[in-house]
Amino acid sequence: DVKVTQSSRYLVKRTGEKVFLECVQDMDHENMFWYRQDPGLGLRLIYFSYDVKMKEKGDIPEGYSVSREKKERFSLILESASTNQTSMYLCASSAIGTGEADTQYFGPGTRLTVL
């Protein structure tokens, strides 16, 4: 089974702090994604990566950055956390290839509260 793990289930930070959210997958997937989930808005893509050291902006990249130094690890960085970044953050990974294409495997999520 594919396993995607996230470093924290719950996190509380103060406004202005730098926040790191870590995601690790154990299935050698090429693709990794960061979403935020808010009530009534569903999942919105923040950033994604198709390869090591490669990143692409999603729909709402403002206020976020990412890092992918190793294939299995994808980090989301909030340079200066703000209250409007309070949300559930979900990491996902997927493989490249017919049949499995676009099937995403999700971590359990990190509920971030910024005070």
Next chain:
Amino acid sequence: AQSVTQLDSQVPVFEEAPVELRCNYSSSVSVYLFWYVQYPNQGLQLLLKYLSGSTLVKGINGFEAEFNKSQTSFHLRKPSVHISDTAEYFCAVSAGGYQKVTFGIGTKLQVIP
């Protein structure tokens, strides 16, 4: 560009009754379609997917969905729901390859004892 519309934000249904969760999509190209389920305080997990072939797709936990190209729909159905089906359900669409997956806003299924 592609988009997904989930027509109901919440669906209450009595236990052992049938349920249908509606999903419509728009895309200028052929698509892959997905339903994911999210149980409370968990991440999303794949319920079923349509890539090609038979338009009736069967998934886990007794769910099935039918791809209707003419109506651009991919509705999710279950003939008899259980309390454990209480969750949020997300429809998603992708054009494949390196195209991103677009998710709907979700439908909360509440099964009433």
